[in-house]
Amino acid sequence: MTVRLTHLERLEAESIHIMREVVAEAQRPVMLYSVGKDSAVMLHLARKAFHPAPPPFPLLHVDTTWKFRAMYDLRDHAAKAAGMELLVWHNPEAAERGINPFDHGALHTDMWKTQGLKQGLDHYGFDAAFGGARRDEEKSRAKERVFSFRSASHGWDPKNQRPELWNLYNARKGKGESIRVFPLSNWTELDIWQYIMAEGIEIVPLYLAAPRPVVERDGMLLMVDDDRFRLAAGEEPTMRSIRFRTLGCYPLTGAVESEAATLEEVVREMLLTTTSERQGRAIDREEGAASMEKKKQEGYF
């Protein structure tokens, strides 16, 4: 009798297959762990792929020191539960210059995240890095390969990517070159939520609505997560029921007003909502339509 696999089962199998190929062919793989919901799913799939062994690679968190406190809590807890080594990288130059989201805007993201990621990968000598990006997130991502090759300087050339046929991945690379691997390429946002529910995957509570202290600034709801938040004259945090659709540096991440306190309600809101996921991120809006593609060429992700 034919067994009918659901789309989630097919996606899960594809992701696990990709991860095993990388472990079999790369010298020194790592999983980029951002503590977001996509990272949570990716980590869960890695545990499934290599069970009963722990995933045979470490987690790397490229930290900006400005993430939500709840993210740091889950990060340490999740790594321990998976039995994996957690590496945290802070760009020493950004730390020394005191780069922060209040004074430095785009430079903050560039130095802590983009430069920090390159430094972290170079520092540990990783030649393959799993990332949680999905093709449905943004137009230029729709064409990203599962195995994305980066030059020794981490550059991405959209015109010079390897064709990927069937489920055969060419993981060979020259000295100094590295691969970014995206096992969640074919997942959509709804698939991610559905899978989190079906598998009972732990995520940062900030994805669920709760009363939190916020200020409204430039049309964005920002959560005052610690006392480093610089309040402008006359600004007063107020308690509002909010949740986050994406998580990043707390002073740069806009919340949405919501009463959705359960996963089902979040998914319901997501399906009925009319703005896309990345819209809450300040970094994409700065340079217009081609901004993500430009960031990729510079080495972000």
Next chain:
Amino acid sequence: MGTPSYEADGLIAEDIGAYLAQHQNKDLLRFITCGSVDDGKSTLIGRLLYDSKMIFEDHLAALEEDSRRIGTHGQEIDFALLVDGLAAEREQGITIDVAYRFFATEKRKFIVADTPGHEQYTRNMITGASTADAAVILVDARKGILTQTRRHSFLAHLIGVQHMVLAVNKMDLVGYDEESFAAIVADYRAFAAAIGITEFTAIPISGFRGDNITAAPSANTPWYSGPSLIAHLESLPLASEAAQSRPLRMPVQWVNRPNLDFRGFAGLIAAGTAQPGDRVRIVPSGKTSTIASIETFAGAQPSAVAGQAVTLTLADEVDCSRGDVIASADDPPQSADQFEGTLVWLADDALIPGRGYWLKLATQTVTATIAEPKYEIDVNTLDHLAAKTLGLNAIGVAEVTTERPITFEPYADSRTLGGFILIDKLTNATVAAGMIHFSLRRAQNVHWQAVDIAPGQRAAMKNQRPAVLWFTGLSGSGKSTIANLVDKRLFRMNRHTYLLDGDNVRHGLNKDLGFTEADRIENIRRVGEVARLMADAGLIVITAFISPFRAERDMVRALIPEGDFIEVHIDTPLAVAEARDEKGLYAKARIGELKNFTGIDSPYEEPERPEIRIDTTAMSADEAAALIVDHLLDRRGRLA
């Protein structure tokens, strides 16, 4: 027929739990869209995303702004702008790569590969089609079947896409005329039959206006009685489900060995089903065992099917590693090292016949060489053209030789075990995709039968270590004489030996062979194989053959386990051998009665570094035999 609908807003709002349960049970169909530059492909995909509410307000706002700025439909929304992703191609107004899009209906989730239509990007279409269950071939109702239509259909069929959909688009621009549609379908049917497409479904649509996309018939095409495009895509059977009824195939990706108590084999099941207790064969070793368990994060599972990524444990301690295939014990796949296949060249640098490329097939990676193509296929006319090489986007048929046998199935039977890529060893670029037709070895159905008694056990029983003493030298150099003495000495020492003599073998095993270069090579190949079998049986094998060519002696050396092949050069100068001429052969060769005689009119290639060299002008045959036996003793400490 019912009207398919997209994500049901009402259900989401009223009963999210019910909605999620429904969504969770959807299956997944992958398809490609192909068409020429102006066939409206991106518009159609944009329409599918738009109708399935996969476009958010901010995307839509950007789309409306873009439509006004660079759109081609005046003030109306240009859906194509939703799909054309990369900045460079947005400026050019054409898609240049494969983009993947996602949408869902109430029944199914879909992954669409959007592939470009113009010629220089054949490789993108092949890439997008390689994972597709179905192909939607777009035709402009005003233009009918074009060269590109034929090319796309041929490529989709070549890569094995099961279901073809002919979407006759822009029906609005021909006044929804039934005759126009019927003429295009008839035209296509004739062409499709010619290239072996036996079945296709034709649907008249307008991607721009939305006719027959989600519901059929549209009010504009009352004459059309078939399904809408979406309803048809929802009803197609999935290739992955058909694979379940084939024999088990699981290419091993990775051996999971967290501790001494657990050894699991991780892989994606390509075909068949697996259950604890099933007999399996490891290919190529041929060893058999039984599936002990199917391990998952959620505990041991009672069964697994094609399409699932699993970890299997086996009941026996058998050798099995990445590259091996765990297969049904009764119906395993073949192994071979020579194939005929179709190649699609994907790189700017053309094929160099004879060069070594990496060939990756499933989890096996080996060096492979490609012969000069038998022919190239003109994708427009489908003519076979003579070709010395294959350039970017060329498709040809050629012989492929791998350095060692690989486990495979014809592509028509298995995309996983029949499809491969070629990788340039210098640049690491993926330069070609290949599809195996069949192996070129007559022995394609002969499997290695694993034997349970290891070679070492047979030798141990004889209290010796096997060896092949390979004598080489000119005719009349003294090979047979000395070999015979060595044999007798070893026999007296209670060693198990066997002497293979050139003249004797030519009376039996090799009596069909003459003395041409090709026959001499075959002579040595056969003797080498026999020596290998005897050494495998634990014997000390002594061979006495002229074996004039270095390459063949090295070929035999490669057959024998390292250290067990001992090359003995009986070094007698030609003048001395000719002066002895005990059989009168040199005399015959000198007057031309014997052709291809080594040393006279056929070369003797001296060994460069033989294990033993015997100078017969400096010692007697007995002294030589003693020296050779001593060498055997010295090398091994004892003659074991």
